[in-house]
Amino acid sequence: MSLTNASAEDAARAAKLSSRKLATLPTSARNDALDAVHDALAAARDDILTANAKDLELAQKSAKDGQLNPSIVKRLDLSRPGKFEDMLQGIKDVRNLEDPVGRVDLRTGLDDGLTLQRQTCPIGVLLIIFEARPEVIANIASLAIKSANAAILKGGKESTESFKAISTVISKALDKTDVPNDSVQMIATRDVVDALLGLSQYVDLVIPRGSNDLVSHCQRKAHMPVLGHADGLCHLYIHPDADKDMSVKVAVDSKTDYPAACNAVETLLVHEDALKTILPAVASGLIAKGVTLKCDQQSKASLSTELSKDEATKLEDATDADFNTEFLDLVLAIKTVSATPSDPIAAVDAAIDHINTHGSHHTDAVLTSSKEVADRFCNGVDSACKFWNASTRFCDGMRFGFGTEVGISTNKVHARGPVGLEGLMIHEYRLVGNGQTAAMYGSGGKQYKHKKLPL
Amino acid sequence: MSLTNASAEDAARAAKLSSRKLATLPTSARNDALDAVHDALAAARDDILTANAKDLELAQKSAKDGQLNPSIVKRLDLSRPGKFEDMLQGIKDVRNLEDPVGRVDLRTGLDDGLTLQRQTCPIGVLLIIFEARPEVIANIASLAIKSANAAILKGGKESTESFKAISTVISKALDKTDVPNDSVQMIATRDVVDALLGLSQYVDLVIPRGSNDLVSHCQRKAHMPVLGHADGLCHLYIHPDADKDMSVKVAVDSKTDYPAACNAVETLLVHEDALKTILPAVASGLIAKGVTLKCDQQSKASLSTELSKDEATKLEDATDADFNTEFLDLVLAIKTVSATPSDPIAAVDAAIDHINTHGSHHTDAVLTSSKEVADRFCNGVDSACKFWNASTRFCDGMRFGFGTEVGISTNKVHARGPVGLEGLMIHEYRLVGNGQTAAMYGSGGKQYKHKKLPL
Incomplete structure (x- = not known):
């Protein structure tokens, strides 16, 4: 060096x-x-x-x-x-x-004496x-x-x-x-x-x-790929069947554990049926930690009647821009999502649409007691990390057990999410033969065996 | 559609x-x-x-x-x-x-009841x-x-x-x-x-x-990643210990099986000790298939005395530009690489340097009977595919057993080499907990277990 x-x-x-x-x-x-x-x-x-x-x-x-x-x-x-x-x-x-170098993850016998190997x-x-x-x-x-x-x-x-x-x-x-x-x-x-x-x-x-x-x-x-993320606009969605205490704990941790981090939550999405049952406790918990809440009309109207007068002073009106903002501070945007009467879990889809449109494809979490809702959320959200009943703050190479981290990637190709040693690897193909030619194979010639070999 | x-x-x-x-x-x-x-x-x-x-x-x-x-x-x-x-x-x-969707390739218990999963x-x-x-x-x-x-x-x-x-x-x-x-x-x-x-x-x-x-x-x-390769400037290197018949077969196939293909060879590198022993047979075989040989001084001088008069008419002088050219035709550049007396396999390094400098990081092959030489070649060459004693034409998704191919990538990140279904996948992380917060862990708190779980 x-x-x-x-x-x-x-x-x-x-x-x-x-x-x-x-x-x-x-x-x-x-x-x-x-x-x-x-x-x-x-x-x-x-x-x-x-x-x-x-x-x-x-x-x-x-x-x-x-x-x-x-x-x-x-x-x-x-x-x-x-x-x-x-x-x-x-x-x-x-x-x-x-x-991490030279790990073989594919071995194929293309034919007897013609072995393909993919390795890092x-x-x-x-x-x-x-x-x-x-x-x-x-x-x-x-x-x-x-x-x-x-x-x-x-x-x-x-x-x-x-x-x-x-x-x-x-x-x-x-x-x-x-x-x-x-x-x-x-x-x-x-x-x-x-x-x-x-x-x-x-x-x-x-x-x-x-x-x-x-x-x-x-x-x-850059004329070459850049690994990383410019924004960390993470969401937490509260479904009506979520556990109230858990919702308070996870929301407070996601917002306040380290507000300047990329994996801190920036927008809270709340199902309308949770506005009276869960959101007040969550809002109180956040306000107690000094968080200012930028609410859409529906959540603000609801919280104004549920919170104490003192607490209500921490409520502000959200602008459209707030739902595209990475505050990196003790500020949280709150938006209500609604279900159509015909489909009780369609509100998950509304949350998914909001996240895919406004998020940064980094980390998004759902609070629900239903595996069906969680699966639908995780399948629908287009992000590197999807968490069910856990704080967004867990998105981290050390916490994921990667030993260390060079960054968190929101790229869609190559490494995605927290990047450890493995993300600093690519792969190569090695083929070992004894003089085989491509012309030997195909119509009228030999056929490929493509035998899967042990690693 | x-x-x-x-x-x-x-x-x-x-x-x-x-x-x-x-x-x-x-x-x-x-x-x-x-x-x-x-x-x-x-x-x-x-x-x-x-x-x-x-x-x-x-x-x-x-x-x-x-x-x-x-x-x-x-x-x-x-x-x-x-x-x-x-x-x-x-x-x-x-x-x-x-x-190819939803294949789990990592499962880690971050703690009891907090499970991380990586899936395609x-x-x-x-x-x-x-x-x-x-x-x-x-x-x-x-x-x-x-x-x-x-x-x-x-x-x-x-x-x-x-x-x-x-x-x-x-x-x-x-x-x-x-x-x-x-x-x-x-x-x-x-x-x-x-x-x-x-x-x-x-x-x-x-x-x-x-x-x-x-x-x-x-x-x-493009403002997004592009998967593919602009050039396929592939090399074949002949070490003096290579089998002569195998060298002829592989060189002829690599050049003439389908000259317009990206995996056809464009430059032949020959160890100076193979100029008299192997190259003449290889050159004859190529010329018999109608290939024009653009030779460096040393190989041309040698071939001129070894080939028949008729064959020698197919020899031309190589220019510097020929070693950077993808001919996509029945034309092959030939270059001699030399060993220093002190190190019998240093010529491999000279071949490697040429390939890394002039190649397109697509597919390069070595002909040698020595595993040590082959390993040194494969470790040193900076390409998606490295072949030992086999034709460069094998670089193909169907031949590799991928079922099908959307292209061949010389990108260093994401998919590399022939790209099948697997190359159309990325991965995502899913974390399932029961309300854990990041603040619960670390100094004075709980410790992560990072237990490797079965897939």
């Missing part, structure tokens, strides 16, 4: 070359490199914390001048208890995951753009090495000194291993990112982890 | 709506629709052949005037013996494939642009219905009357089934295609099956 001042094209070409070398290394060579990186970072703790202190000092100054959000300052600080150890442990955790292989070169937290660089470098992908990294500018220190240590550590040094490169400036987005012959996939603006920018500019 | 005159936006919106309905239909409903389509086409044979005869008459006239390739006229003719039956059988074959689901709306052959419309419509994807189809203009007749029959047949009529729509003009390429909110994936120009056009214009 190096903090490169090379041109975008030089960096990208070097990454591509490294990626092919990396793809041929056995599991042990990649794991050894991760051990080396771990040990080198542990040994260089003091130097890294000294560099981090410089970033911190600058950031504190900027925060005092009102130019930087104080929460960023806190996230920058690698000297907080446990932070450095967590970073080191993260490298060990990734190292100890099963090797790395994507090639990843361009990963991430936020300020300095420990993320170690995590992403580990993921890249483990998955045998070359990576070009661009971190937030507030962590510049920390990144320099960490990348220097990683670079020296890699020099003593079989993993090519250029497998992980760090770039310092945003203009290099823009140049890289045009180099589809070298960069195979872009993973922007950050603001909607950053993701949208990459989606517009 | 309808031959729509709707605006691109109306057609795309209708397709999107249908796709959500289609996604909720059980296997039986989609299979019933395929049966209905099959039976209706069988019953309407005469009407369809009458319409086809009109296309044929026009095409024969154009061919006579020199405005249309006679091979296209032949491919248009649905009345050729067996052609109509093959079309009908193709629908039955697709109908009888295993349902359709992509949504496909825009498929294909060549003139009229029977392809029935094949693609079947694939779409079987895979629960809505499809908007655009066929070659030479088949207009046949398409009209076939789509009318399919449309009437679908009306009596649960599959929405708008699930398969046919568009008549190219300008509608261009408009659809901009509607990423409705169209999820574009599959252009046709000329390099068509694919490149879609790749440039």
